[in-house]
Amino acid sequence: MTVLRIGNASGFYGDRFDALREMLTGGDLDVLTGDYLAELTMLILGRDRLKDPTAGYARTFLRQLEECLGLAHERGVRIVTNAGGLNPAGLADAVRALAYRLGLPVRVAHVEGDDLTARHPGSLAAHAYLGGFGIAACLREGADIVVTGRVTDAALVTGPAAAHFGWGPGEYDRLAGAVVAGHVLECGTQATGGNYSFFADGDIRRPGFPLAELREDGSCVITKHPGTGGFVDTGTVTAQLLYETAGARYAGPDVTARLDTVRLTQDGPDRVRVHGVRGEAPPPTLKVGLNRLGGFRNEVVFVLTGLDIEAKAAVVKAQMTDALAKSPPEEVRWELARTDHPDAPTEETASALLRLVVRDPDPEAVGRAFSGAAIELALASYPGFHVPQPPGKGAPYGVFDAEYVDQGAVEHTAVLHDGRRIPVPPPHDTLVPHPVDEPPLPEPLPADLPTRRAPLGLVAGARSGDKGGNANIGLWARSDDAWRWLAHTLTTDRLRALLPETAGLPVTRHPLPELRALNFVVEGILGAGVASQHRFDPQAKALGEWLRSRHLDIPEVLL
Incomplete structure (x- = not known):
């Protein structure tokens, strides 16, 4: 079975500078991606563009590429990145100029259509989250480097996968598998032990960046280059799957991935197989940040x-x-x-x-x-x-605010290296996502077990993050018995009691039994989003660790 090896070399604007070179020299790759954009980054780039209309992209990527473009060309590794930010055409031109100066015959394409700032007077930046089929069109036409603006983070993986395997817009299970792979890769070393509750399970002093071995059926193996630091196990992958998500339906421009169908299997040292992912039609609208x-x-x-x-x-x-x-x-x-x-x-x-x-x-x-x-x-x-x-x-x-526009209202376009423009049509079939029915939970532990007052984090890991003014806290149990206890103990009322800052705020609980996980969404705790710096931890990065530090009565058999 053909395998497409897609790596990641950046999880945010400011990530490890040497990662591009490390990923190109550390082992085999077909595609290398880099995620440089976040809600806060778009604001920063918007302010850059006010000072200089030719700015608006991640300049770090260009400096990284100056060191590594020849290496990528020599090894036949294609590069796909959203470092174009607010000005993907400008970054594509800058990459072409760099390739010319280095004497490399590199074909550079870019994706545009996400910029809706002109439709929203008073905004510094208004951008729709595009899907992966613009990237796929660029790659199918021979691009070596594809630069995008605001696409979904997972699109950096779904685009190359669709191009390589020939997937069409309606192949929802395959696309959903690629979305899950992309979501695991998007934050770089968060999948290899970084920001991980049980970090002492491995050496995370310098974790390697992750890669996914994708297969034609949409399944994949998450791993990393041999000899690099950090570690990959079902826990690190579970943590990243829960990051900045909400319910069982994870809606994107190309497909709605069902997170309640994801299955993880340890496939050897530093290898986790991700399989069983089901997909549904995407929603009729695109999110606009x-x-x-x-x-x-x-x-x-x-x-x-x-x-x-x-x-x-x-x-x-x-x-x-x-x-x-x-x-x-x-x-x-x-x-x-x-x-x-x-x-x-x-x-x-x-x-x-x-x-x-x-x-x-x-x-x-x-x-x-x-x-x-x-x-x-x-x-x-x-x-x-x-x-x-x-x-x-x-x-x-x-x-930061979020609005939604009809998918057909955006001119999603692949702009090729030779100047040709390929329009990317909106999906033919769409489906408005709705909450899934509460899944069956496991039998609770016997009620008469002796308990001890102890921190929740002794039996559960957590990963938390931001989406606009909301925060999510994903928790997962490390054993079946711990899951039996967690699923019945950590209700929304118990969460509010443990985290008094959530009192009076809407809290929604989403059980994900296949992952032995609960995902809580706390609305409004971050005010108007990270850039407003509403609270001490404006991106809710440590909200989950605070929750793990809270004490409650835990059955001694779990301790």
Whole structure:
């Protein structure tokens, strides 16, 4: 059976610079992908484009390619990346110029049609999430490098797979398998031990980047190059499958993948077989990510040391409230982090942090007056007053919103190396996704088992992340008995009790028995999205680890 080996060399804009070379030299590959885009990245690139209309793409990729383009050409590895960001045509031209300068006969194509900014006045960037068939068209016409703008992360894998195996738009099970493979690869080393709850199971000091061995039926094996760091097992793959997903239906432009059908099998050291994935027709609409400036913010952190922490916090809160009373910012948030310890052996461990964040549409309201009010308290407030650094001028912050447009309203186009333009039609069949029925859960453990108060993380792993203003927390059990307990114990009410910050917010639970997993979606906990920096952990990266640290009564047989 023919195998297509697709690797990943980037999970975000700023990932390991040497990864492109490592993946090209570490073992056999047919296609190498790089994911450079996230909601926050689109805002950053939008601000870059305001300063320079020729900007708007990930310049890091171009510098990486300068070192590695000859190597990729020599080894016959095709490269597919969304590093084009807001300007895929500009990056494609820059790659052509680089290839010409290096004397390499490289055919560069790009995909466009995602940019809907002109239809959304007031936005810095408005881009539809395209599917993989534009990428497939470029590859079928001989492209060596394909540059895209905003496509779904999984499209970087579904496109090459569709081109290689000749899949058509209606082959939903195969496409769904490729979507799952793409979702596992998209965040790079998160599939090889990075950000993994049970990181002590292997050496993650420098994890290798992942690759998928795809087969024509849509199944694959997730692995990594021999001799690279990190590790791949059913746990690392499960964690990444749960990342930034919600229910059983994972809808995309080409197919709706059924995550409740995914089966994982350890296929040897650092090899996990992914199989059984079923697919359904895609939805009739495309998601559009809207990035705009939300206003201006500023912050200051007061260090409170030693005794009377609460009283010291009350003093400085009252002083700042009085100082800002004439022109108070629109939003004022205080957070006290009790990092202090009694009878501490060092000054730092005797100190707590009081964080004040202000927001306002007017930069003056969070600028000099705010900063001055904080610093003027230096000799006139609580004993031991100091700040790690003085506040500066108010800085702009972004807001992310999602809208949806009909698939046919977007001019998805493959632009080939010779200038030909191939339109990519919208899917012929679509289906509005709806929640699946609650799956049958395993029998609960006997109710009379002796229990011990212990952290949830002793029996469950977690991976959490952001989607706009929402966060997801995926948890999975490491054994069948732990799953029997987790499935019946961790209800939405129990989650709210363990994570008081979720109180009053809509929480939805999605069981995924094939993965021995629960996926919770917490709506609104991130405010207007990561760029608004609504909370201490604005992308909810550690929300799952906080949950794992909470104590509850766990059957001793599981411990």
